[in-house]
Amino acid sequence: MRTLITDISLLHQVEYATDAPRTRVAGADMATVPMLENAWLLTENGLIHSFGTMADMPDMHADETIDATGRMVLPAWCDSHTHTVYAAPRDGEFVDRIKGISYEEIARRGGGILNSARKLNTMSEDELYEQSLERLHKVMAQGTGAIEIKSGYGLCLEGELKMLRVIRRLRESVPIPVKASFLAAHAYPQEYKQNKEAYVDLIINTMLPAVAAEGLADYMDVFCEEGFFGVPETERLLEAGWKYGLKPKIHANQLHYSGGVQTGVKHNALSVDHLECVGDAEIAALMGSSTMPVLLPGAAFFLGIQYQPARRIIDAGLPVCLASDHNPGSCPSGNVPLLLTIACTQLKMTPEEAVNAVTINGAAAMELEREMGSIRPGKRANLILTNKMHSLAYIPYDHGNNPVYRHII
Ligand SMILES: N=CN[C@@H](CCC(=O)O)C(=O)O
């Protein structure tokens, strides 16, 4: 099956087969998204075959031809941090926060993640799957073309396995890559509040072997945060995950300078995610490491807390990745175009930096950089064909609106 898209006003994030493959974009390079004006693009059997300018378009056969006059084409978004599998919304807590109760206080009172766990553990696997599939289709319609999804609302063996099995079923049901992270270390269940070590033991000695036996997870996640899992617990958990081949991909420095970034780097994490609390020490730790800093400003927006210092991180020469953090508590939205608007208006990232952060760097934060994240021959043809618009900046500018005319997968 060959699809030819012609008369593309702007074809963004192009890489020629002869270019050295870009695996991530960092520092000043994030300011540029390579593009072609007035272009064509040919896909073959789901992969990008070739592209060029209309002036030099050769004669070629295609089964379908799409006229993209006035439209742009980009690689689909790579959303590397989500909690898309959950049982119920938490709008009651949203109202509590409006009235002045903080996210941390709600968690201390047994709400938050524990609230989600109670709901998830009484829901059937089939119902959880149906609800989650609906959410996944919604974000795909907004341009998401690869996604990572975490467990972490089971907090017991059966609940965690249920979530991870649902993620596996989702992977088999949708035509986009889906990665799974094991996040039993998301919160301490109520019955372990007085014996936290026993819960860490349960994760390491019972849950991890079961997850590994079924091959259910790609990554090991921990909510490394004051009041949740401290550095010593996080280190134990990450070392245990590595024994089963699960690379760390952790929640770090959301609410405090918790040492999570340094711990992630020390344990060769693929990414450290959230990063509201980042200063010189965290930036120094990231410099020279291969750990990707992943910013989740949708959560900072929704909780009304400080934003991530994206400018400082980029200006230090580091890469920045953006992800939605779609979850029922701190960000009930997986809308990447809206995320781009928040990144530009609040983090002062340029549209080009923001697009690099959710394409090539998003792919890298899921180890998909060889198949996703740019328009390069041989990569997956997971593409966004936009509504009629004339610039990359128009996507975050046109906030609250879906730029996707057609999502080609
Ligand atoms: N911060 C930890 N975990 C999620 C939120 C979980 C929840 O509130 O349900 C996050 O990334 O924001």
Ligand SMILES: [Zn+2]
């Ligand atoms: Zn998260």
